[in-house]
Amino acid sequence: MNKIVSKELYSEKVFKLVVEAPLIARSRKAGNFVIVRIGEKGERIPLTIAEADVEKGTITLVVQAVGLSSTKLIKMKEGEYLTDVVGPLGKPTEIENYGTVLCAGGGVGVAPMLPIVQALKAAGNKVIAVLAGRNKDLIIMEDEMRAAADEVIIMTDDGSYGKKGLVTQGMEEVINREKVDKCFAIGPAIMMKFCCILTKKYGIPTDVSLNTIMVDGTGMCGACRISIGGKTKFVCVDGPEFDGHEVDFDEMLKRLGGFKPQEMEAYEAHAS
Ligand code: FES
Incomplete structure (x- = not known):
């Protein structure tokens, strides 16, 4: 279970969620994503990690309501819990000095x-x-x-x-x-x-x-x-x-x- 620490509105359908996930905050790299679930039978929603705060043990996710699951997600309130957050998933971005x-x-x-x-x-x-x-x-x-x-x-x-x-x-x-x-x-x-x-x-x-x-x-x-x-x-x-x-x-x-x-x-x- 991962607690929603804060929720901020960007626009009518776009929200920023700061979620407790200390292990992910520590190990994530640019390009990684997580899969979030609401409810045991909930759809698995892939979301990229926008920011992470290692000290607070939180990650920042930006969610746009496009279907049923993402709409359910943005209706959740501060202090409520996501069923699970799995990650960091995927390969990190290849970062070089390109110019x-x-x-x-x-x-x-x-x-x-x-x-x-x-x-x-x-x-x-x-x-x-x-x-x-x-x-x-x-x-x-x-x-x-x-x-x-x-x-x-x-x-x-x-x-x-x-x-x-x-x-x-x-x-x-x-x-x-x-x-x-x-x-x-x-x-x-x-x-x-x-x-x-x-x-x-x-x-x-x-x-x-x-x-x-x-x-x-x-x-x-x-x-x-x-x-x-x-x-x-x-x-x-x-x-x-x-x-x-x-x-x-x-x-x-x-x-x-x-x-x-x-x-x-x-x-x-x-x-x-
Ligand atoms: Fe199943 Fe990628 S999500 S193979």
Whole structure:
């Protein structure tokens, strides 16, 4: 059982949860994730670790309500307990001194990007972060990113904050302005797909963190399988980060949409 120490609202559907998990706080690295469960029979929800406080023994998770389980999770209150939190899972991010690194985070993808930006800075890189969202309310963790990166560029679809435009427009501006040695992109699959099309055009190596459906998180069930360079990989144990230019995003998008009718049914049954 893991206690929810604090809960903070980012926007109507996005929350920051600080959860007691001392062992995970101590051993997590950038790129790792956890699987959270509410109730013995609850769905297993994969969430990337945004921050960890080793002294307090807590980890920070950012949750967006997209289906029944994540909606249940964000309805939980401070002081309540999650049934379990398993992790740290997945391979840590490959951090090197690349030179100038462009980090693109879309929506809640900014949360898993934060520890990567911090680790890249610690390794001596110049880090430029592009944070994107549909509108101002969907831009999260801006202060934390400003504290970690050399430069932060905000892009909103409707122009309600920062510059008006898509994340790829913000990225291309930077690429045209200075030499970029490496990119990281984390966000919705469709966003990562277009970030990778852009960086491929400019020949910039790009890593993405994939948010597939997961069940066991240990490489046993195959729910998270994905094609990388024509080979089947499991996101939970081989990833979650991969060479974005090798990912079959169309297959991933199809698989992500595969359970939408069942998800809607479960959500409506719960709500009624
Ligand atoms: Fe089951 Fe990855 S979640 S194999």
